[in-house]
Amino acid sequence: MAAAPNFDAIEMQPGQKAEWITKPDPSEVVGCPPGLEYLTQVDQILVHQIVEIFEAITNIEMKNKYAIKNSLGQQMFYAFEESSFCHRFWCKQGRGLDIHVVDNEQKEVMKIVRPFQCCAGCCWCADTDCCSFVIQVEAPPGNIIGYGKQTKSWWYPHLDVLDADKNSIMKIRGPCCFCQTVCCRCDIDFKVMSNDLKDELGVIQKQWSGCIKECFTRADHFGMTFPKDLDVKAKATLIGVLFLIEFMHFEQQNNSG
Template sequence: MSNDNRQPKGDSELELDWKGRGAPEERVQPAALAEAGAGRGTPGDIRFMGPEVRHALGPLLEGSGLCVRQIHEWAEILVGWETGNRYEAMDQNGQFMLYIGETGEGWGNALLRNFWPFRRVELECMTKGGALALRIEQPWTFFFTYVEVKAWDGRLMGIIQQRFGLLRRTFELCTPGGAVLATLEGPLWRPWTFHVKQNGQEVATIRKQWSGLAREMFTDSDFFGVEFQPGLTDPRLRQLVLAATLMVDLAYFEERTSGTGSVFNILDIFNIFD
C-alpha cells in the first residue's frame, strides 16, 4: 500500500450528525434485525448480515486493505478543545465505507473528554444509511488496554487484551470465550507499525501514515492504512483488525498532551518512513 493520503471520492463533503441519535437498539428496528438474521450463527457471521451492512463491510471482509482517517472539528484544531472521536473508513480506492463516531453528547461528556482521563470510550461504526455495523467499547483501565468488540446485532464478537511486553507493544485478539485468534505486535522502535500474526505468520499490518509536520506536531488527526494478506479469510478476525486500528489510535496517538502521547509524538518525527 502506498503512503499517499487518499481522500474519499464523492462523499467527502458528507458530515456526520451524531447529535440526537438514540441508543443502538432504538435505531435498529426489530423487524430489520430479524430479517437480517440477528442472533443467528456466531457473532459477526457474514451469512446473516443485512444487505446494507454486508455491502458496507465488503472491502473489509474481502479486500486487500483499507484506510481510516480521523475527522476533526475547528474547535479542536484552533483551541485544542477535544470533541468526540470521529473517523471515516475508506477502501483502497478512497471510496467511503463507514462513519465511526464516539457516543455521548452534551456538556457533561465534553467536560469528561477534556478534563477526566479515566473515562470509558465507545465507538459506533455506521453505514452511509445509518445502520450499525460494529461497536467498540474500551473501558478505562489502570495498566493494560482492554477492548470489547460487538457485532452489528449487539452480540459480543471478540475482545482485544493488552499483554506485558518489554520491547514491544503486545495485544491478543480473542474470541468472547478468551481463545486467542491472533496477536498484535508493535515494536517500540517502530511506533507507527503494528503486525497481526496467526501462528507466527503475519496476516495483516496496521500502519500510521505521515500526514505532514504541522499536522503531526499540533493536532492528533491521524491516518491509518491497513493491509491484509490473501491468506486472511476469517471475517471475524478482519473485523477485529479494524477495531484494533481504532484502539491503536486511542491508546498511542490520541492524547498529544499526555506523557505517553508526547513520547510517541517525538518518535513520530523520526519514523516518517516507517
C-alpha cells in the same frame, strides 16, 4: 445510543463530500454480520480521523470521528465516538468510550466498547485484567464477536486479538518507538501475526499525514492490511484493535502537542 450524524453534511475535507462504496447484496454473503458485507471484498482499509477545527484552535478535546475507506478511497463506514466531556478532559487517552460504526444508510452495524480502567496502561503489568487495556467489538450492536487486549511485555507493545469466547486468534507486535516528527516521517507499523507468531498476516500502520496536519491538527491516519479470505468477524475485530492502538499510543501524543 448516540444519534447518527447527518450524512449529507459529512465532509472528508472542507468542500469535499464523501464518496460511498456501493453496498454488496447481503443475500450473496453467507455467515456475515449484517452490514459488514463490505469487509468480505477487501484486504486493505484506510481509517482517517476527520479534522476538528474547533479542537485544533482551542486544544479542547472533542469526540473523535473517522471515515473508514477501501484502498480506492471509497467510504465504507463512518465511525464516531460517544464519551463524556469529563472523561475526555481528565482521562484523555485512557477515557472510557463507545465508538459507533454506521454505514451509508445511517444504520449502526458495529459498536466498539472501551471500558474505563484507571489502573491500565503499564505493559509490565498487563497480564492482570485490571491493568490491561481492552476493547470489545459488537456486530450487530449487542452481539459480541471479538475483543482486543493489551498483553504483558517488557518494552514493545503486545496485543492479542480474541474471538467471542476470548480465545486468542491473532497477535499484534508493535515497535519500541512511536516518534513521528518533521525529522522522522516514517510510518509506524504494528504487525498482525498468526497466533503462533510464525507468520505475518498483515499490518496496522500509523501513517505520516504530512507536516501541517501532524503539527497543527490531531487527526490521525491509519492503514491496515489482512488476508482477503480472513473471517469477516476477525476483520471487524481488527478494526476495533486499530482504535485501541489509536487511543493507547497516539491520542496521548496528540494531546500533548
